[in-house]
Amino acid sequence: MGSEGYAPLFETRKAKGRFLYRMLAASMFLGICLIWAYRVIHIPTEDGRWGWIGLLLAELWFGLYWLVTQASRWNPIYRSTFKDRLSQRYEKDLPAVDIFVCTADPVIEPPIMVVNTVLSVMAYGYPQEKLGVYLSDDAGSELTFYSLLEASHFSKHWIPYCKKFKIEPRSPAVYFSLTSHLHDADQAKELELIQKLYEEMKDRIETATKLGRIPEEVLMEQKGFSQWDSFSSRHDHDTILQILIDGRDPNAMDVEGSKLPTLVYLAREKRPKHPHNFKAGAMNALIRVSSKIRNGAIILNVDCDMYSNNSHSIRDALCFFMDEEKGQEIAFVQCPQNFENITKNELYSNSLRVISEVEFHGLDAYGGPMYIGTGCFHRRDTLCGRKFSKDYRNEWKRESIKTEESANELQESLKNLASCGYEEDTQWGNEMGLKYGCPVEDVITGLSIQCLGWKSVYLNPARKAFLGVAPTTLEQTLVQHKRWSEGDLQILLSKYSPAWYGLGRISPGLILGYCTYCLWPLNSLATLSYCLVPSLYLLHGIPLFPQVSSPWFLPFVYVILTKYSGSLAEFLWSGGTLLGWWNDQRIWLFKRTTSYLFAFMDTILRLLGFSETSFILTAKVADEDVSQRYEGEMMEFGGSSPMFTILATLAMLNLFCIVGVVKKVGLDMEVYKTMALQILLAVVLLLINWPLYQGLFLRKDNGKMPCSVTVKSVLLALVACACSTFFH
Ligand SMILES: O=c1ccn([C@@H]2O[C@H](COP(=O)(O)OP(=O)(O)O[C@H]3O[C@H](CO)[C@@H](O)[C@H](O)[C@H]3O)[C@@H](O)[C@H]2O)c(=O)[nH]1
Numbered sequence: 001m002g003s004e005g006y007a008p009l010f011e012t013r014k015a016k017g018r019f020l021y022r023m024l025a026a027s028m029f030l031g032i033c034l035i036w037a038y039r040v041i042h043i044p045t046e047d048g049r050w051g052w053i054g055l056l057l058a059e060l061w062f063g064l065y066w067l068v069t070q071a072s073r074w075n076p077i078y079r080s081t082f083k084d085r086l087s088q089r090y091e092k093d094l095p096a097v098d099i100f101v102c103t104a105d106p107v108i109e110p111p112i113m114v115v116n117t118v119l120s121v122m123a124y125g126y127p128q129e130k131l132g133v134y135l136s137d138d139a140g141s142e143l144t145f146y147s148l149l150e151a152s153h154f155s156k157h158w159i160p161y162c163k164k165f166k167i168e169p170r171s172p173a174v175y176f177s178l179t180s181h182l183h184d185a186d187q188a189k190e191l192e193l194i195q196k197l198y199e200e201m202k203d204r205i206e207t208a209t210k211l212g213r214i215p216e217e218v219l220m221e222q223k224g225f226s227q228w229d230s231f232s233s234r235h236d237h238d239t240i241l242q243i244l245i246d247g248r249d250p251n252a253m254d255v256e257g258s259k260l261p262t263l264v265y266l267a268r269e270k271r272p273k274h275p276h277n278f279k280a281g282a283m284n285a286l287i288r289v290s291s292k293i294r295n296g297a298i299i300l301n302v303d304c305d306m307y308s309n310n311s312h313s314i315r316d317a318l319c320f321f322m323d324e325e326k327g328q329e330i331a332f333v334q335c336p337q338n339f340e341n342i343t344k345n346e347l348y349s350n351s352l353r354v355i356s357e358v359e360f361h362g363l364d365a366y367g368g369p370m371y372i373g374t375g376c377f378h379r380r381d382t383l384c385g386r387k388f389s390k391d392y393r394n395e396w397k398r399e400s401i402k403t404e405e406s407a408n409e410l411q412e413s414l415k416n417l418a419s420c421g422y423e424e425d426t427q428w429g430n431e432m433g434l435k436y437g438c439p440v441e442d443v444i445t446g447l448s449i450q451c452l453g454w455k456s457v458y459l460n461p462a463r464k465a466f467l468g469v470a471p472t473t474l475e476q477t478l479v480q481h482k483r484w485s486e487g488d489l490q491i492l493l494s495k496y497s498p499a500w501y502g503l504g505r506i507s508p509g510l511i512l513g514y515c516t517y518c519l520w521p522l523n524s525l526a527t528l529s530y531c532l533v534p535s536l537y538l539l540h541g542i543p544l545f546p547q548v549s550s551p552w553f554l555p556f557v558y559v560i561l562t563k564y565s566g567s568l569a570e571f572l573w574s575g576g577t578l579l580g581w582w583n584d585q586r587i588w589l590f591k592r593t594t595s596y597l598f599a600f601m602d603t604i605l606r607l608l609g610f611s612e613t614s615f616i617l618t619a620k621v622a623d624e625d626v627s628q629r630y631e632g633e634m635m636e637f638g639g640s641s642p643m644f645t646i647l648a649t650l651a652m653l654n655l656f657c658i659v660g661v662v663k664k665v666g667l668d669m670e671v672y673k674t675m676a677l678q679i680l681l682a683v684v685l686l687l688i689n690w691p692l693y694q695g696l697f698l699r700k701d702n703g704k705m706p707c708s709v710t711v712k713s714v715l716l717a718l719v720a721c722a723c724s725t726f727f728h
């Protein structure tokens with residue numbers, strides 16, 4: 001292989017124990033086939049026929065879906081990089097990197113959080129003069145702009161401090177919260193100074209936010225604010241563009257006399273009649289504007305809440321892109337989405353643990369993970385629609401744009417690139433840049449890149465590259481998953497469907513990998529059937545599962561045990577806790593009966609032309625008492641979302657069925673023996689729904705279920721029980 005003396009910049013290892021896993025999976029599949037056989041052979045002719053068929057369909061679906069999920073477990077791989085080799089070979093020729101940070105609402109995404117993210121990426125362990133940091137503000141908020149201006153001043157102190165003491169992480173807020181006692185007296189002194197500067201900046205930003213007004217002297221001093229003169233609302237304004245630090249300017253120095261990164265604020269033009277395409281539109285405007293400023297060969301994209309937690313990640317990513325043998329086919333390097341606000345037992349199961357630690361390593365073997373919107377390094381060329389060819393060579397040494405224009409002139413000339421009309425009659429949003437029209441612009445864009453022949457790579461170093469903010473209430477969690485699952489299902493039905501467009505373009509393993517997520521919404525129907533049918537038939541004394549003494553009982557037990565011990569093992573192995581796994585099972589149920597159901601219905605409505613793409617932002621801050629309940633891992637039900645009504649109704653229905661049965665048969669053990677699995681299922685549902693009963697009847701705090709939901713759910717459940725008497 002390779003040229004003489006070639007030492008790769010990264011290495012790939014296969015997971016151990018693959019053979020064992022595959023044997024287990026094969027035995028599991030055998031069990032599933034036996035269950036299918038049992039269902040088909042024993043379809044009852046009278047009592048229980050419809051329920052039986054409902055379960056048959058659900059089990060068929062679950063079995064097939066389980067097969068699909070095996071792709072991401074079949075062949076996991078792990079990557080590691082050699083950053084010292086990168087430095088040895090390329091330190092002088094490292095490419096310019098443009099970093100895009102997106103924000104969209106100064107209330108939901110507080111400016112102080114946004115600037116912490118910005119500062120963390122400005123301070124990467126990378127030649128600062130090669131970095132360009134671009135903040136896209138879809139709210140066009142003067143406050144965010146002001147905060148970025150403050151950050152540009154603070155960065156002159158912050159970056160040298162980070163470099164001098166090699167600190168991690170480089171988000172000031174997080175760093176200060178983690179650092180109290182320093183042994184080194186020198187550093188302790190400097191820490192005190194820098195922390196004071198930070199607190200002062202924070203004060204100014206928070207005061208401005210509170211008053212909703214920017215200090216007069218700053219308004220006078222910074223000409224950029226005049227761009228708000230023609231601003232009517234966040235949905236109606238001209239392009240606002242300000243180069244706050246011009247990296248070309250020889251005076252752009254930090255306090256130690258080293259070069260600073262370029263720093264740009266952009267609020268693209270918005271007009272009420274003009275679809276702005278959410279984050280995809282923002283990213284495309286940034287791609288164009290940045291191409292005329294630094295034109296970095298690599299683009300890093302982060303959400304405004306995802307600070308860099310590892311100052312080496314750019315170098316890690318470059319080890320993939322710049323590897324002489326395998327680098328040329330890699331289009332993007334994706335890091336996992338990790339979060340800093342996950343509680344120990346992750347009540348809402350928001351750590352995405354198993355996806356990050358298991359499934360994405362599996363996808364990596366088949367052509368690489370999906371692009372998931374944040375923590376992703378792209379080759380600029382491929383993000384702009386370039387096809388893969390064997391002779392493709394990236395030109396790393398591209399010169400940064402040399403112009404004689406001053407920052408001001410340049411600024412004016414660039415505004416047009418972010419105007420509403422610019423994309424008319426162009427391929428932007430289609431063949432170029434991020435794709436429009438899908439609530440998960442990231443996944444569909446990544447897929448289309450892979451379909452052009454490119455690979456992606458999964459970078460998951462021990463020190464997490466990025467940490468973000470996960471939803472902290474049940475409703476937000478369910479709404480976020482509705483957006484994701486709806487978007488993923490749309491992809492399956494779109495022109496770029498992995499199922500047909502992907503055929504022959506990406507590997508079969510990767511097609512299945514995508515389908516794991518694209519099929520999420522369809523799980524709702526099978527899950528509903530499994531939550532409703534067995535309980536209702538239990539109430540009417542009709543058995544739907546084999547008796548304990550029947551040989552058919554065995555495959556059921558085997559599949560249940562293998563499936564759940566496997567999932568528990570995966571969860572623990574990914575760093576979770578036992579209780580965390582139990583919570584995960586609950587959220588699994590909640591998502592399937594609400595988020596996925598709504599996603600499924602909305603997708604159908606969309607196909608019929610009744611509904612439009614929307615994007616509900618995830619809140620990054622919460623009220624004091626909501627936060628407290630989150631910290632205490634107490635579920636939040638405040639609010640009368642229809643999703644809660646569904647959850648509560650299902651829980652009540654199950655409760656009624658259990659109570660009904662116990663009342664009817666008392667302690668007649670024979671009945672329980674013939675319906676052991678049905679009873680087990682009902683009891684497990686009862687246990688898993690426990691927080692719901694608490695929220696409905698036992699709690700007094702503000703996070704309890706609203707009374708209206710309690711009343712509705714009790715009534716609905718009673719009606720359902722009554723109706724079921726006629727239909728079974
Ligand atoms: O009109 C918009 C809407 C959103 N955003 C930004 O998009 C990012 C993601 O929004 P968030 O509310 O945090 O959604 P999440 O569900 O947490 O985001 C995940 O899922 C999204 C797709 O649904 C991707 O866009 C994100 O990158 C990915 O992290 C944030 O930085 C927003 O500021 C915009 O810039 N403009």
Ligand SMILES: [Mn+2]
Binds near residue numbers: 303305468469618
């Ligand atoms: Mn987010």
